[in-house]
Amino acid sequence: MRRHELLQGLHEVLRPRTYFEIGVRQGYSLRFSRAPTVAVDPFYDIKAEVLCDLHLVRTTSDEFFARPHPFAHFKQPRIDLAFIDGMHLSEFALRDLCNTEKYCHAGSVIILDDMLPRNEEQAGRGRVGKAATGAWAGDVFKIIDSLRRLRPDLVLLELDTEPTGTLMVLLPDPGNTALDGAYDALVRDYVTPDPQEIPEWVRTRSRAIAAEKVLESSVWSEIRRSRLLPPAVARVAVRNAYERAGLASVKEL
Amino acid sequence: MVANPIPVDETRSLAYRDGADVHIVVQLTDPEALEGDMVVRFRHENRKFRRSATLVANEGGSTLTVTAPAKRLGRVPWLMSLQTSDGEPFLRVQARVLAHPGLPVALLPGPAPRGQLAPPEPPQRPTDTVTTALRPARRVAGRLKRKLRGGKKG
Numbered sequence: 422m423r424r425h426e427l428l429q430g431l432h433e434v435l436r437p438r439t440y441f442e443i444g445v446r447q448g449y450s451l452r453f454s455r456a457p458t459v460a461v462d463p464f465y466d467i468k469a470e471v472l473c474d475l476h477l478v479r480t481t482s483d484e485f486f487a488r489p490h491p492f493a494h495f496k497q498p499r500i501d502l503a504f505i506d507g508m509h510l511s512e513f514a515l516r517d518l519c520n521t522e523k524y525c526h527a528g529s530v531i532i533l534d535d536m537l538p539r540n541e542e543q544a545g546r547g548r549v550g551k552a553a554t555g556a557w558a559g560d561v562f563k564i565i566d567s568l569r570r571l572r573p574d575l576v577l578l579e580l581d582t583e584p585t586g587t588l589m590v591l592l593p594d595p596g597n598t599a600l601d602g603a604y605d606a607l608v609r610d611y612v613t614p615d616p617q618e619i620p621e622w623v624r625t626r627s628r629a630i631a632a633e634k635v636l637e638s639s640v641w642s643e644i645r646r647s648r649l650l651p652p653a654v655a656r657v658a659v660r661n662a663y664e665r666a667g668l669a670s671v672k673e674l
Numbered sequence: 675m676v677a678n679p680i681p682v683d684e685t686r687s688l689a690y691r692d693g694a695d696v697h698i699v700v701q702l703t704d705p706e707a708l709e710g711d712m713v714v715r716f717r718h719e720n721r722k723f724r725r726s727a728t729l730v731a732n733e734g735g736s737t738l739t740v741t742a743p744a745k746r747l748g749r750v751p752w753l754m755s756l757q758t759s760d761g762e763p764f765l766r767v768q769a770r771v772l773a774h775p776g777l778p779v780a781l782l783p784g785p786a787p788r789g790q791l792a793p794p795e796p797p798q799r800p801t802d803t804v805t806t807a808l809r810p811a812r813r814v815a816g817r818l819k820r821k822l823r824g825g826k827k828g
Binding site: 510 | 684685686687688689690691692749750751772774777778779780782784787788793795
C-alpha cells in the first residue's frame with residue numbers, strides 16, 4: 422500500500438473532526454481531507470484540488486507552533502488526525518512530533534512518513550545518489566528507538582507502506598513532556614555525518630505490519646466513540662480498544 | 675549591494691539548550707573557509723545583539739559555534755550575521771534560530787518564507803444571551819467578594 426492510500430483509508434475509518442499536516446508541497450496528501458484542516462509548509466506549491474475547510478500556512482512548522490494560537494482555525498485547538506511529512510531530518514521530525522502531540526488527545530492518530538528507508542542512500546541526511554531524484558527518507562527513522570525508549574506509553578506501529586515506510590503513533594498524551602526533556606541530548610546524537618547506520622529491522626522492515634491490516638481493524642469505531650468521553654476515561658478506553666484489537670502488543674513482535 | 679547569505683549545510687548544523695543557554699553549531703559551506711574568533715549579530719526586526727563566536731575550518735567549509743542566552747532569544751526567530759573582523763561588514767548566515775520557551779529549540783536553515791500575513795485570531799466564542807445578561811451581576815458579585823476578602827485581611 423502506498424502512503425497516500427493509508428492516509429485516505431484513515432480519513433475514511435477515523436472520520437477525523439480535524440486534520441493537521443506538516444509538509445504540503447503540491448497538496449496531494451491534502452486531497453483526502455473533508456474535515457477542518459490546518460496545513461503548514463514554508464514553500465507549498467499546490468497543484469492538487471483540495472476540498473476542505475483549510476487554513477494553509479506558509480511558514481516553518483517550528484514558527485507555526487511558536488504562534489500564540491496556532492490552531493485558531495479549529496473550534497477547539499485539538500487534532501484528530503495528523504500527517505507529519507516535513508524536513509527529512511530526525512531532529513525536525515522529533516520536534517514536529519513533540520509539538521503536534523501537545524494538541525492531541527488519547528484517540529488522536531499521528532502518522533510520520535519516511536520512517537523505513539531500505540538503503541543508505543535513502544537514509545542519508547543529505548539527498549544524494551539515487552535519492553536525489555527518487556525516494557528519500559532521510560534519517561527520521563532514528564526517532565523510533567527514542568520513542569520506544571522514552572515513551573513506552575505510546576502505541577507505535579511501523580507500517581509497510583511505499584515508498585519509504587510510515588510510523589503510526591497512537592495514544593498520544595499532550596501532558597507527557599519526556600520527549601521535550603530529552604530533545605537537547607537527542608539532537609546531539611542524531612546529527613552525525615553520512616552514511617547513516619540503518620538498523621536491520623528498519624532496512625528489512627521486519628517489525629512492520631501491513632497497513633491494510635490496521636485499516637481493516639474494528640478498533641476505529643471505538644476510537645471515534647472515545648471522543649465523547651472525559652479525557653481520563655477516554656485514555657483507558659482507547660488503550661483497551663487497541664489491546665483488544667491486537668494493536669497495542671505489535672511492538673513486542 | 676547586499677552580499678548573498680553564506681550557505682549552510684543543514685545536515686551538519688544543530689542548536690540545543692544547555693541550562694540557560696542555547697548553543698548553535700552551523701556548518702558554513704562557503705568555499706572560502708574562514709577560521710578564528712568572530713562576532714555573530716542576532717537580529718529580529720529592530721532588535722539586535724552580538725555574541726562572540728568561533729569559526730573552525732574543516733572539510734566542506736567551516737563550523738561556526740556561538741552561544742546565546744535563551745532568555746534573550748525569547749519567542750521569536752533571529753537572523754544571524756557574521757563579522758570576521760572589526761570594521762568588516764556583517765555577512766548574513768542562511769539560517770535562523772528559534773528558542774521559544776516550552777518548545778524544543780530550532781535551527782531553521784534556508785531562506786525565511788516570504789508572503790506571511792498576520793496569523794488569524796482564534797474564533798470568538800458564541801455569546802449566549804443568558805451569559806451576556808448575567809455578566810454585570812457577576813461583575814458586581816466579584817467586586818463584593820474581593821472587598822469582603824480585603825476587609826477580613828485588614
